[in-house]
Amino acid sequence: MRPGQTLGILGGGQLGRLIAQAAKGLGWRTAALDSDRSCPALQVVDVPIVGAVDDAASAIELARVSDVVTLEWELIPAPVLEEVSKRKPLYPQPVVLAVIQDRLTQKEFLRKNGFPQTEYGAAAGAEDLPCYPVIVKRRRHGYDGKGQARFSSAEDAAKGADIFAAPCVWEKVVPFAKEVSVVLARARDGEIAVYPLAENLHRNGVLHATRAPAQVDAAAARRAEELARGLARTLGHVGVMAVEMFLLADGTLLVNEIAPRVHNSGHYTLGACATSQFEQHARAVGGLPLGRVAQAAPALMVNLLGDLWAGGEPDWTLLRSIPGATLHLYGKASARAGRKMGHYVVVGDAAEAEWDRADERLGALRRL
Ligand code: AMP
Secondary structure (H helix, E strand, C coil): CCCCCEEEEECCCHHHHHHHHHHHHCCCEEEEEECCCCCCCCCCCCEEEECCCCCHHHHHHHHHHCCEEEECCCCCCHHHHHHHHHHCCECCCHHHHHHHCCHHHHHHHHHHCCCCCCCEEEECCHHHCCCCCEEEEECCCCCCCCCEEEECCHHHHHHCHHHHHCCEEEEECCCCCEEEEEEEEECCCCCEEECCCEEEEEECCEEEEEEECCCCCHHHHHHHHHHHHHHHHHHCCCEEEEEEEEECCCCCEEEEEEECCCCHHHCCHHHHECCCHHHHHHHHHHCCCCCCCCECCCEEEEEEEHHHHCCCCCCHHHHHHCCCEEEEECCCCCCCCCCEEEEEEEECCHHHHHHHCHHHHHHHHCCC
């Protein structure tokens, strides 16, 4: 892409907003498609298109005004992706998304290509569950812990049978020591740039905090990187992608899931690394050389969920007292519980101590 050309984004959430802001920094125009005119990305793009991301006509309109199209959400229906890719270069390509959109297809892909993961299988009902405890996930349209259930016994599974209203997979529960993720970018010409390993803390299936570099031994970090590089190459992915992994006490790494897009655990790169994951994604899909990923200093990212707004707008003045802290808000009008409203990043020497103080900080931000 050349300056003045337009990058189109399927989806209008915070990831789309941050990609659009980075793309503007490269001198490009931006367009995005979302059904909600007041969503995070449509507030900042040059060409906002209001329409559903699963509506082919709206996606075709996005393609019409764009030179290259990308996405910020991987669950866009295949027929819509096909319509877009017939008209304009679309990255990542529909074949990559076809592997990832269905958890069972993704797991079969990992198995066929020899990537390590926990034991799994298809499950249409509680009778298909081979062991307890077990985690059941909807094959499609589950994210942030939604469409997932953990069962400790057959009686337990019988009570939670509503998850089986749609096809599911079961997974053996992994007794992980840590959760880590590799965020990398792969360019159209196959060049790969990998960010420092991120260490993640989830709460109720939702990312709570990330620190980078992860506090794991160097050999584990190297193996995680190699795994993720291999996955990106095997998939033929173009753009940023994240590979979430479980690290076991004995050093074993298991792939949990692949996100073929910029990722919440890579938010720290905006502020901490020479090139943010958002600019890197724009560069990769737009056909520019990748930027440097070097990290200037240790970093911490903490998600700000809607719950924090229960007593009104949080008291942001507190963040000013944390050296190296930056607040990012996504411009969402209503703060529902569990909704990702923003995050803060701490870059520098304070990051390590702030990892242990995240709950205290969130408590102090909250208005009573
Ligand atoms: P997912 O949406 O698949 O990334 O799952 C959300 C979170 O649930 C993960 O980040 C883990 O904290 C937890 N989780 C998911 N699958 C497993 C598993 N097989 N074993 C243990 N924890 C899991």
